[in-house]
Amino acid sequence: MEKLTFTIPDLHCEGCAERSTNILERLDGVQEAKVTFEDKSAKVEFDSDKTSFDEMKQALEKANYTAEK
Known part of the structure; x- marks a missing residue:
């Protein structure tokens, strides 16, 4: 298992x-x-082996959020 921390700058609320x-x-x-x-x-x-930051980023972009390392 890997751990990754990244920002989602366009969060507007909880x-x-x-x-x-x-x-x-x-x-x-x-x-x-x-x-x-x-x-x-x-x-x-x-x-x-099953997912990556790029896949996480794409999933968030489909919901109109951006992800930045």
């Missing part, structure tokens, strides 16, 4: 953070995701 957490946790290979509105960050524990 609801956005919850939605982003749900999006990330639905990806195959993501064991745990925690998105925090206060610092606009995502902390994700995942299996790099």
Whole structure:
């Protein structure tokens, strides 16, 4: 398992953070995701054989969020 922290700069509220957490946790290979509105960050524990930052970024972009390392 790998751990990755990245920013989601366009979170506007706690609801956005919850939605982003749900999006990330639905990806195959993501064991745990925690998105925090206060610092606009995502902390994700995942299996790099099953998913990647690029796949996480694409999933978030489909919901109109951006992800930046």
